[in-house]
Amino acid sequence: MAILIPNEQARRIFMERQQLSLPPGRALTKAGLLQLIDDLGFVQVDSIATVERAHNMILFSRNQTYRREHLTALLEKDRELFEHWTHDASIIPARFFRYWKHRFRRREPIIAERWKKWHGEDFDAAFAETLQHICENGAIMSRDMKAEEHKSGGWWNWHPNKTALEYFWHTGKLAIGGRVNFQKIYDLTERVIPPHHYQPEVSEAEFTDWACRNALQKLGFATSGEIAAFWDIVTPEEAKNWVRQHRDELVEVLIETADGSKPRLSFAFAGFIQTLADLPEPPARVRVLSPFDPLLRNRDRAERLFNFFYRIEVFVPEPKRQYGYYVFPLLEGDRMIGRIDMKADRKSGTLEVRKLWLERGIRSSAGRLEKLEAELLRVGRFAGVSKITYQSDWRSA
Numbered sequence: 259m260a261i262l263i264p265n266e267q268a269r270r271i272f273m274e275r276q277q278l279s280l281p282p283g284r285a286l287t288k289a290g291l292l293q294l295i296d297d298l299g300f301v302q303v304d305s306i307a308t309v310e311r312a313h314n315m316i317l318f319s320r321n322q323t324y325r326r327e328h329l330t331a332l333l334e335k336d337r338e339l340f341e342h343w344t345h346d347a348s349i350i351p352a353r354f355f356r357y358w359k360h361r362f363r364r365r366e367p368i369i370a371e372r373w374k375k376w377h378g379e380d381f382d383a384a385f386a387e388t389l390q391h392i393c394e395n396g397a398i399m400s401r402d403m404k405a406e407e408h409k410s411g412g413w414w415n416w417h418p419n420k421t422a423l424e425y426f427w428h429t430g431k432l433a434i435g436g437r438v439n440f441q442k443i444y445d446l447t448e449r450v451i452p453p454h455h456y457q458p459e460v461s462e463a464e465f466t467d468w469a470c471r472n473a474l475q476k477l478g479f480a481t482s483g484e485i486a487a488f489w490d491i492v493t494p495e496e497a498k499n500w501v502r503q504h505r506d507e508l509v510e511v512l513i514e515t516a517d518g519s520k521p522r523l524s525f526a527f528a529g530f531i532q533t534l535a536d537l538p539e540p541p542a543r544v545r546v547l548s549p550f551d552p553l554l555r556n557r558d559r560a561e562r563l564f565n566f567f568y569r570i571e572v573f574v575p576e577p578k579r580q581y582g583y584y585v586f587p588l589l590e591g592d593r594m595i596g597r598i599d600m601k602a603d604r605k606s607g608t609l610e611v612r613k614l615w616l617e618r619g620i621r622s623s624a625g626r627l628e629k630l631e632a633e634l635l636r637v638g639r640f641a642g643v644s645k646i647t648y649q650s651d652w653r654s655a
Contacts, residue, residue, distance in 0.1 A: 260510035270537045271478040279538040286321040288328040300348040302550040308584040309602045315548035334436040337452045341434040344488040352455040360465040361491045362430030373435045388422035397445035470500040479526040489626040516565035542593045547587040566594035595620045602641040609638040611648045
């Protein structure tokens with residue numbers, strides 16, 4: 259018989275797995291940062307820097323002693339992290355690279371067919387030359403190819419070679435060795451991923467088991483669909499089969515929803531119930547989350563657990579936006595309490611707060627606004643600004 263997990267407990271389980279239950283001011287070393295990313299599984303990368311780029315915001319929201327230079331060192335010097343695709347471009351522990359080899363093999367024919375539709379039948383015309391150039395001359399950026407085209411007027415055609423770089427990255431022949439002003443530096447994968455992470459092979463069965471088992475560990479509880487969606491490297495059918503084959507290791511749990519609708523049948527590892535008494539209480543402070551925070555990545559799951567409907571409106575035409583271009587979710591304790599529209603103006607050294615929307619039933623009490631201002635000051639310092647300005651009607655919505 260399935261065990262009912264109350265909604266508050268379910269939220270705290272998920273937050274604990276998402277590393278949001280520890281004190282955010284604890285000291286974080288470079289090794290601790292690697293462990294944090296390993297515990298999360300991945301950190302999404304995005305180029306928008308309205309306040310700070312997504313990966314930095316995600317890590318800062320969990321630990322406010324996080325140092326960007328540690329992340330750069332882990333990616334570009336120690337090579338203990340690599341950039342690739344989960345559901346989107348992400349930073350991933352390099353020890354998982356052996357499993358990504360299966361993703362490369364599975365995705366290559368799909369990507370080839372898709373890119374043929376995007377770029378035409380001859381989309382791969384410059385592939386051989388691009389790869390040969392990198393083999394012989396080393397790492398390259400797409401802008402270097404553009405410069406070469408101007409010099410020679412030869413095969414360095416910007417469009418097909420940019421296509422080649424991205425195609426080879428998506429299919430595993432190239433890796434990102436670093437970035438300059440957020441532009442990727444591409445090199446042969448075997449020159450980027452250390453041998454002890456690059457060489458190991460795992461079977462198809464080991465790959466599927468790892469992908470499903472690891473996803474469930476990081477989610478705490480999940481449906482088979484949520485297990486498949488976590489890494490986006492196995493199919494929903496494979497996740498269903500994995501659950502069926504491992505029922506002796508799993509228990510059924512009913513997850514109470516935040517809005518009181520029908521509880522959702524999910525799975526957890528046996529022994530899961532015994533751990534519930536030791537769940538930590540999340541810090542009571544207000545925290546600003548990235549729009550790409552993994553707590554909210556599965557929008558439907560987040561809505562069931564937190565009764566918080568959130569969508570990024572970057573690609574929504576301005577007149578149709580409900581909130582704004584790039585609006586940050588607000589977390590207080592174990593509740594999503596609202597969202598805020600703000601921007602860091604580094605020239606003036608100011609964090610410009612444009613609008614605050616609190617969720618229904620959440621009061622704008624003096625204590626809550628004080629906690630919010632304290633967090634905005636922390637975020638501002640992290641983004642390199644020292645002052646906060648508020649638009650005159652910022653609390654009117």
